[in-house]
Amino acid sequence: MDTAARGLLSTDSRAAIDAMLDDRLYDGGDKSAMFDLIARVRERYARLINADVDEIAFTKNVSEGLNAIVAAFDWRKGDNMVLCADLEHPNNVFPWRHLVRRAGVEMRVVAPQEGQIPAEALADAMDRRTRMVSASSVTFAPGFRMDMAAIGQHCRARGALFLVDGVQSVGILATDVAALGIDAMATSTQKGLLGLYGMGFLYCRREWAEQLTPAYLSRFGVDLGAGVHEAALGDGADRLMPAARRFDLGNYNYIGAAAVDASLAMMLDAGPRRIEAYVTGLARKLAQGLVDLGLPVCGGVPPDGKGSSIVALGALGQGQHDTVDDPAMAALYEHLSANGVRLSIRRGTLRFSLHVNNNAADIERVIELARGHNRGTIGK
Ligand SMILES: Cc1ncc(COP(=O)(O)O)c(C=O)c1O
Structure with a gap:
């Protein structure tokens, strides 16, 4: 009863990891099979949360996903963001404090109400300079579910980006990012997704992602066209990959992907x-x-x-x-x-x-x- 710390690894995930290690040990590892795995995992995760495949990036953890969004945004001095810091995991507080120091952005902190992140109070704290609202879908303690649809609607109405830490719900509660009005959501795979540490997903809605400039850019974030070798440099134009794929960097955590591939298959099968x-x-x-x-x-x-x-x-x-x-x-x-x-x-x-x-x-x-x-x- 400790999934909120880390979930159980299934025997299917263990078998998938073992198969990959065996292949690497005895045969050197098959890169095109690894790329196929990444494509399949991206598609399965997208299906799980009702997103488009291009709206999914691979990350290491929640922290990396949240920071990728914060760092890619065109913040102006005097902009603000809103969150209920008391109920957030520190990994969803430090990036904002850093932003306050670096960019002169105001962090508007709303108090919890009886252990809940209060959707209406978050909305009341917003004004025309509010660029983002960030909240956990379910808090790590006391574990209440937040009214994502209500916050999503307020953000949509005001043109603010709704950024969610989904790690305490994804894989457990059915999450339809489109219906909930979530603009970006970071998660890692060791909890509800029943995978390994060091592997995560970042969802970013296409309309937002294509307005964002990643702080880091590397091979898999650059669109060189289909069939071009991963080591090619391209024509120098460095067009960004569509939607959230611009946040992919270099080689993936293939072992982590193999583990979560098996649990995603189970979750999609069960519903x-x-x-x-x-x-x-x-x-x-x-x-x-x-x-x-x-x-x-x-x-x-x-x-x-x-x-x-x-x-x-x-x-x-x-x-x-x-x-x-x-x-x-x-x-x-x-x-x-x-x-x-x-x-x-x-x-x-x-x-x-x-x-x-x-x-x-x-x-x-x-x-x-x-x-x-x-x-x-x-x-x-
Ligand atoms: C709500 C929440 N966010 C984030 C994390 C962890 O973040 P990361 O995946 O970046 O280590 C946890 C738990 O460890 C958590 O409960």
Whole structure:
């Protein structure tokens, strides 16, 4: 129950990695097969989030994707951007602070409301100099789902770019970037996409991408036409690749691509909506069971269709990553861990995060363990 830290690697992904390593070890590696793999992964990921293939770039992680967008934008002194910094991962705060120092851009920080990124407050903070709004689709703690469609609409109406950190939802919640009005979205593959560290995707909507100038440019971001060797220099015009492909640089993380190729195939086969319904259903069941024991679940049991894959227990902000101030919660964490439940502490809460590898028996076991521990220590 720790997908929000890193997901499980499937045996299919492991087999794909092994096959690639064997090929490299015994046969030197087949470059055209590697390029075919990249094309297939790009197409599968595009399909998963309802984007066009050209709207997907390969990155290392969330940080690289977010920074690629920030650095490619034509910022003017006095421009501003809006975010709810308290609920963002530091990787979606440092790039903005850097921008403030480098380019005189204003960072408008909106306060969270009961653990939520408040869509309307973000919109209220926007004005005619707002160029971007950035937010996580689901926060890493307490794991609430943000109203992406509402923010997307406000951004579209005002011509601002809506930039999403999608890492806590992609692969788990069905994500239709077109329907949600997302202009750019960064993710990495080690969490909900059930892949490896060091591999990520950047989606950027064509209309925006083609107005952006990447800070870095290299071979795969330059359009030399079909069939031209990767080492060719071209005619010197250095036309950028269409849409987000201009953000691709040099050789790819082929091993990371092989791992996520297998999980993308599984997700497309199972269907993103089915995965979402299954995982959020389990999370609601867990939240309900813990609430029934009198335990303080952040936000209580979410309404059907509004929850995420994350259930956070305890008071948000009491304690830090890996520590919790409340001795009762610390003891519960120890008890669960000692009994083989894998979870994390984030921002002082016990964070359970689920995926398709979990089932109803897992949920019952955690509730039973919490009930046993609860007697005499916490709640009723
Ligand atoms: C919301 C969120 N964003 C970003 C990250 C990580 O970013 P990166 O992939 O750049 O390491 C995490 C977790 O590690 C996260 O929970």
